Amino acid sequence: MRAPWLSAPVMLALALALAEPSQLRAAPVAEDPRDVRLKELSERVADLEKALQGVNAQLEAATRAADLARGDLKGLQDRVTGLEAGRGPTPAAAGPQPAASPAPVRATPATPSTPAEDGLTRGRKQLQSGDAQGAEATLTAWLAASPQDPKAGEGAYLRGRARGQQAAWADAAADYITALKGWPSTWWAPDAVVELARALGRIGKTSESCQALGELAARYPTAPEGTRKRAAAVAAQSQCGT
Template sequence: MRSGRLRLLGAAAAIGLIAAPFATALAQTPMDDPLDARDAKRLDRMENVVRELRDIVFKGQKTGVPVVVEPADTDSRLADVATKVGDLEQSLTKLNGSLETTSHDLDQAKRENTALRAQVKALSDRLAADEQKMDDAVKAAASAAVVPAGPPEPPPPPDPKAAAASANDAFGKARQKMLSGDYDAAETAFSDYVTTYPDTPKTPEARYWWGKTLAVRGDYVKAASAFIGSIRGWPQTAWAPDAVVELGRALVQLKKPADACGTLSELKRRYPKAPPAVEARAATVRLQAKCT
């Protein structure tokens, strides 16, 4: 409390020191010499300051709270405001530069797009002109062509004997390639035979040997198809029982054991006199398929 009173007394003394010069100045100023407008405003501001100091001191006397007069920070705040304004101006300058660059790029892109459209149109016109020239040339050639007097004569019918001889020759060459161990060439030859001669007496056997070459190469999908075509109708030939066994083996390789067992079950019924070697191979395939 004592410290507060001392501070209040000090503040009162400060007010007295501040007010004394104003009183002296007023006493020395002649009354008939009026102040100009600027001096009057300064005097008013000083009087306002004195009144505020007195209010502060009297308030401190009543409450006993120490009076603390903080220095004004107007200059620092103005400096901060000036700095922020400067930063804002720099940001606006950069933004304007970016907008100008974007506008320039956009204008350049528009010009390039216009030029590209012109090039595309020119190419389209050239293409249309070339197509028209081609159409005109085709029409001119068609009109200049000689129209035959009548329909062309049909080709003479093929000679059955010549066709059979050609088929037998093709089959013999394909068989010889297989016997010599050239399975790639044999596969191509038998495939060509089946395509060229689909209905000859040798076609089922050609399918059988074709399936053999495919099985050697590991193409069990095509091999199974070839073997099925060869035994269609269950032909009574020397190679037919082996074709049934080969079909069962291909089905085992294709992970179809049930189909393999069903195929092998027809072997004894369709070919009860199959050679022992064929029966032995069929037994091996049954084991592989786990037939019951």
């Protein structure tokens, strides 16, 4: 029998005080599926960027080694050229020759100057005409002279294409990684992702190649159909999803 002095509010407070903690614990709030998907995507992007950083470090080391090799080769060529020049016939001594009369100077009409074509435009034209080696040289000089140019990313992308056409896949991958920093929203960016995946696959980085292709749809959902078809071909070459 309940004591008459225990009122209803007092009884409620007593019941709450004696209740098990598990009885008072609020039910967990279900996490929004969209937040879960966004979190998973962010983690995949972070994993890909970390992997590409590692690949980039390896490519930089390979590039430095190639530069050293090229430097050694150039030194050897210079020495050979010097030896060949030393074997040449020594010109016979000749007596003093009379000084030639200066030719009359004729005035020539001034030629109007035209604005010089920048290296990016010239390199793009060379690449389109099939001169991959010339395009690489032109774009390398332009990038060295214009590292802060807003179109430096496009220059790196075009040089990557030029190097890829010469099967210099490691150098090409390094250029594509440079071009894609920050995932730019440019006309060439989707193609750069596919070409990066191709270059990574050619140097045996098939896992990173597949990760790059996985970002194409997420980063560039409106990529042209031709780009998506080439991405599928690269995925088959890298055996993604098998």
